[in-house]
Amino acid sequence: MNKKDEVKDMKWLYAGIALAVLNFIVFLSFTTNRPIGASTSYPYCADLLTGTTQNSYFEKIMIPGNWEMIFLSGAFLAGLIISLVKKEFKLTLIHDNWKKYRDNSNSQRIIWSFVGGFILIFGARIAGGCTSGHIVSGGMQLAVSSLVFGVFVFVGLLVTGKVFYLNKK
């Protein structure tokens, strides 16, 4: 959070505009002709790794799942390369906010990360999208499904914030 006398951090604004422009380019018929998305890559990779490919769901997600897997590989490389170049790469298990509201226990963070990741993707697949595919890309298209999804994500997020973090200490 900014203090009043600090120089105002406007990165959220530039990042928001940049995301809009990037999605505009990704949408173009002559580039990739689809919206940005991420969550389909998880069942796609998991099904491939375990050979769970003889089902209609895998058939349905094969093309978008592959696209999103490559897309997220690019996102991973951005995290890796940029943090290495800026000398900010750091192996971290417990971040400041977790320390502040939860605890310093490695095993607790490991268990909750796994559980959190599991239900995150499970929820995304039930709804058919995530923050990028539904809230951002769907929101830009003024899609009813995505706008409603955004509302319920926000409810789940804030209630959990209260119960899981704020009421903990």
Place this chain on the structure above:
Amino acid sequence: MTFIILLFGFLFGAILLYAKLNRFDTISGMATLDDLTVAKAIAVAVGVGAILLNVEIGLGFASYHVKPFILGGIVLGGLIFGIGMAILGYCPGTLAVSFGEGSIDALIGIIGGLFGGLVFTLLLPSISGILGPDLGKISLFSLVGNSVVFYLLAACSNSWSRIYLACILDEQKG
């Protein structure tokens, strides 16, 4: 094509990194309302993006890719996703970026997510009943697009109010 997708993903990651939108502290901070960066950036992205997309689709350079409004799935999935996002402190896309930066909790979240994706694939035949009813690929355009003036007014005021809201939030809380 693979290279182009990879490049788009790289740019996506670079934008998130730039505003620290991928960080655990930023996303969990959204859940505790300590940090409104996520809400502000998304509001701007959707507000600006809706205008850009409308122009692009109107000119015939792109088409709509609206996801179906499966009522049960959207409501239930949204709630579950929100709970997971708060506990994990990442989203499916930001997981990859934060793992790249060295966040071990993001790597564990990815492993959890792979299991979640696998279990979903296996369970889908038995839970598909609670995901519906499917109300179709509806959007503001499919609902009121035949009245061009009304549609443009609604779309523009939606964009304007989102960007305005983001600025108000920024003024109030930083």
